[in-house]
Amino acid sequence: MPEGHTIHRIARDHREHFAGQRLVVTSPQGRFLGGEALSGALLEDTEAYGKHLLYRFEGSRWIHIHLGLFGKVFTAARPEHAPRPTVRLRLVGINWFSDLVGPTRCGVIDPLVRSELFARLGPDPLRADADPERAWARISASRQPIAALLMDQAVVAGIGNVYRAELLFRARIDPYREGREVSKSEWDAMWHDLRTLMRAGVKANRIVTTLPKHRSRPIGRVRPDDAVYVYRRHRLPCRVCGTTVLMAELNTRRLYWCPSCQSR
DNA sequence: GCTAAATGTTGAT
DNA sequence: TCAACCTTTAGCT
Numbered sequence: 309m310p311e312g313h314t315i316h317r318i319a320r321d322h323r324e325h326f327a328g329q330r331l332v333v334t335s336p337q338g339r340f341l342g343g344e345a346l347s348g349a350l351l352e353d354t355e356a357y358g359k360h361l362l363y364r365f366e367g368s369r370w371i372h373i374h375l376g377l378f379g380k381v382f383t384a385a386r387p388e389h390a391p392r393p394t395v396r397l398r399l400v401g402i403n404w405f406s407d408l409v410g411p412t413r414c415g416v417i418d419p420l421v422r423s424e425l426f427a428r429l430g431p432d433p434l435r436a437d438a439d440p441e442r443a444w445a446r447i448s449a450s451r452q453p454i455a456a457l458l459m460d461q462a463v464v465a466g467i468g469n470v471y472r473a474e475l476l477f478r479a480r481i482d483p484y485r486e487g488r489e490v491s492k493s494e495w496d497a498m499w500h501d502l503r504t505l506m507r508a509g510v511k512a513n514r515i516v517t518t519l520p521k522h523r524s525r526p527i528g529r530v531r532p533d534d535a536v537y538v539y540r541r542h543r544l545p546c547r548v549c550g551t552t553v554l555m556a557e558l559n560t561r562r563l564y565w566c567p568s569c570q571s572r
Numbered sequence: 573g574c575t576a577a578a579t580g581t582t583g584a585t
Numbered sequence: 586t587c588a589a590c591c592t593t594t595a596g597c598t
Contacts, residue, residue, distance in 0.1 A: 309581050310579060310580075359580075374581075375579095376581065376589095377577095377578060377580045377581085377590095377591080377592090378588080378591055379580090379591070379592080380592080380593085394591090409591090410578065410591050410593080411591070412582085412590070413591095460579095461580095461581085469580085470579050515579075539579085560586090560587090
């Protein structure tokens with residue numbers, strides 16, 4: 309489930325449950341044994357930037373995690389149960405523990421690596437320090453399709469395949485429109501909408517994009533689990549106009565859009 | 573029990 | 586452009 313909202317939610321929860329504590333750090337799976345050197349160290353704070361999750365320990369050492377496509381974090385109140393064999397990292401605090409499974413990245417980094425990492429990420433709509441003009445500079449100068457630009461973490465950090473499809477639908481922009489054909493006012497509106505959607509995602513801990521917005525009105529009955537407009541809804545009727553939702557592959561990822569609602 | 577697919581990224585060809 | 590990596594689950598047989 310990992311788009312930016314998931315990572316920010318984990319960072320927030322883990323700050324609450326673990327920050328200020330000395331943690332027991334283990335790797336039941338055995339593939340993060342280096343991390344066990346941090347066991348007993350004080351966790352000072354947690355941080356999310358795009359889809360990257362960081363734990364800052366005393367001594368300027370960070371655990372850096374990227375969930376990739378399948379990674380998951382389970383957090384629960386102690387006492388902890390025996391870990392599944394695939395648990396890469398287990399953190400145990402005073403009252404809570406957490407298991408990390410299936411990450412694409414889990415390592416210990418220093419301040420230099422952290423700053424290099426952040427330097428290659430675009431603005432993150434969930435961070436207070438985000439500057440949407442940086443993204444606009446890239447988009448407005450590019451002949452790439454806007455759908456490709458939005459998935460590029462160097463342009464905007466934290467968007468994944470669901471938010472991309474849904475953001476473009478709500479903006480009524482065809483995914484193949486070139487970046488330089490997107491107007492400044494369209495980008496400003498998209499950024500604003502993205503912040504709204506992703507903040508709602510952190511709060512609900514899931515992606516819901518069928519929120520009311522002046523231009524979109526649901527048609528027919530909306531079942532309770534109908535949380536999105538177009539993502540994975542190809543061959544089904546568009547919720548707004550009834551036209552069949554399309555699907556295509558772009559840069560190895562699936563793209564979903566309504567050819568009537570979204571214009572070139 | 574097997575296969576495909578999934579909200580992702582990196583590194584080699 | 587392609588393969589590799591990481592794990593779980595749904596949907597077959």
